[in-house]
Amino acid sequence: MHLFESSMVTTVDGLHCQVYGNEHPKGRILVKPKYIPADKISSDALPYRFISGRKMNRLNLWVNKEKLGEYLANFAKAYPYYIYKIPFYKKSPLFFAIPKSKVDKIYSPRDGVRELMSIPVKDLDEHLKKIVEFVHFLMQSGLQLADFGITYSTLMGHYSPNMSDINIVIYGKEKFWSLMHFLEASRHKDLRWKTYEEWEEFYKKRNRFMIHKKEIYIKNMYRKKSEGFFKNTLFVIFAVENEDEAWFKWGAESYRTLGSAKFSGTVTDHRDSIVRPGCYILADAKFVDGEESCKDCEISKVVFYTRDLCMIAYPGEKVEVKGVVEEVTPKFGKRYYRVVIGYFDSYMSDRRDSEYLRVMEDRNGIQ
């Protein structure tokens, strides 16, 4: 089943969830719970928010690992129907999925932007005016209004002007890439990109500084045009896949986990690195270290669930990658091996700080 990633779903029991993939099992929607009511389960390790008249925990995967583990164990007891084991895995990693019967409302980013753009400007607050202006600017790329969406707090209506980001969704990978090319060449008085210092600040957060070489990381982030500032408000542009361009089809492959390992290789294709889950095609992969069971695997794909890894590497660049190694058996075609980064359960273990993908050398061989 296809449902656009980055859409929002509220459940009948009050959870606010973010759709976490474009391909979904029949009758269910894969999600990441974003806000969870604090009446059944709660954790002081997670931030609280007052949203829609309720006290909610914000599920932040970067809090203390043990406490996150405890919370998710409680979540599984309180909301067992949202825990999903994918049958195509020999042993499924943790996924969250909302059964159709538990869906209260699906918020469509595309419908949201269409509605927003239909409102007379005089009736908009500063935050919304800014978004309307930004969308008008992005439409100069040739994209149509139907190619855009808005999501998260702006869509749900609990944004704070001057504090909330602008989260734009682009429907279609080709459209997204063409928008990136437009932005590379664009000039607008209210558009600016993050400075070296701002990327440096970003680099210091989470575990990025433990993984990436600072100068290469910042240089690579500079070339991403999916994140910047418009009228001094941070914007992030996400790509979502149209049904006919999904890089994998639900149920077309089965997976077997072999272990955890580090590989090096050269990126040959990064077209699908803009979506979640995203992927890079790899050539000349070499085992660096890790579990023996992975040693002889010819890795041809790197799959990731964290948006941090979108567009981080370009074709021709040498990368190093560490994650879960899986044997993939397609229904049709040849068996292959892939490395996966960012399954939910990795956040509750040491894998959270050890899984990564980093550029070792750029196309000019500069390290």
Add this chain to the structure above:
Amino acid sequence: MKKLTILAKGINLKRDYSSDIGYRLKGVPKTMSHFYESILIDTVDGFQCKTYSNEHPDGYVIVKPKYIPKEALDGDGLKFRFLFEKCMIRFNLFAEKDKLKTYLKQFRIKFPEYIYDCKNTKNWFFAVPLDKIKIVHDARKGLKELLSVPKKDLDEYLTLVIQLVELLAKSGVKADNLGITHSTLMGNYTYGKSDIDIIIYGKGNGWKILDYLKTARHEKLHWKTDSEWAAYYKEHKTSESSHFTEQEYVKHMRRKRYEGMFSGTVFTLFTVEEPGERWFEWHDADYKPLGTVTITGTVTDHYNSHVRPGYYGIKNGKIVDMHGEKVQIDKSLQIDRIVNFSIPFSQQALRGEEITACGLLELVTTNKGKKYYRVVVGYFDAYVSERREKEFIKARV
């Protein structure tokens, strides 16, 4: 006895607290009487409404629509808002009258089930049939939830809300008897722009807080000064304020305590009636509309003037203007009450004060046979008729 049971329980709804905001209807009661005023209700047709009375006719909740999806009706002349992923029309009874008329005409045609034609008053009300309710946003539960959020996780606006609640609780009214509503509850507030809307449950509690605020001191609490009210009068000319000189307006407003400023943010206090303290029952009388009049009288009771609908008990009521109509009245009957649906005329006069009011004169015949007259200010139909410019309530202050 059956009726009393319903009253004691409030509305006979099964609550599912594990559901989304507030509670969700599982079974729809066939009849209903009490339902708190100023509560937000989402309907199955995507409307967001605000309850507009504490007492309701069987099978309906009297409301004022607050937001209606743009796609539903042509909203020319009304303001638009982007809410809950949709372009919504903010329904405003003070919109230009002709445009409001056009809008209401469409509304009646497309959503006749949301209009309650009342046999008792021979008037119409906006109302949500019980089977059209999707979600009731529980103001009391919302505040309880908010108070349980650690202060470190609250933004500036919500921090202010809690500080205000803490101040109000110093009156002796427990936080259990308070609630939050409108954008404060829904989370679509804008700090620096949105008001803080507080509900006080119980008329006694309402007066306790309003009296407490007459003398309360807090570094963030501020009441508009006379000159600020005068400036407000000049900037916000409404059909209501047009009946007052600047000086009269200031004198009326300076003594009210249902609206103030807390750290620069406007707050409004809405008192609602508990099930056992309603001052009327929907079907307990017949009301015959007689025409628009201006009356004078002396206030004998203002206890119910802080709720919606509220009333002022009066004596020596006298018609001083029939506005060109020939209203036939039985001089042996008294004009006993001035009933008010309009918040700006809440707490307008106190016991012992001379009062003047313009509104719809009704002959009331109770089910027990008692007859008297009352004047009603702020029925929905007034906003699309000549009464809109005429109606007011004024004390001699």
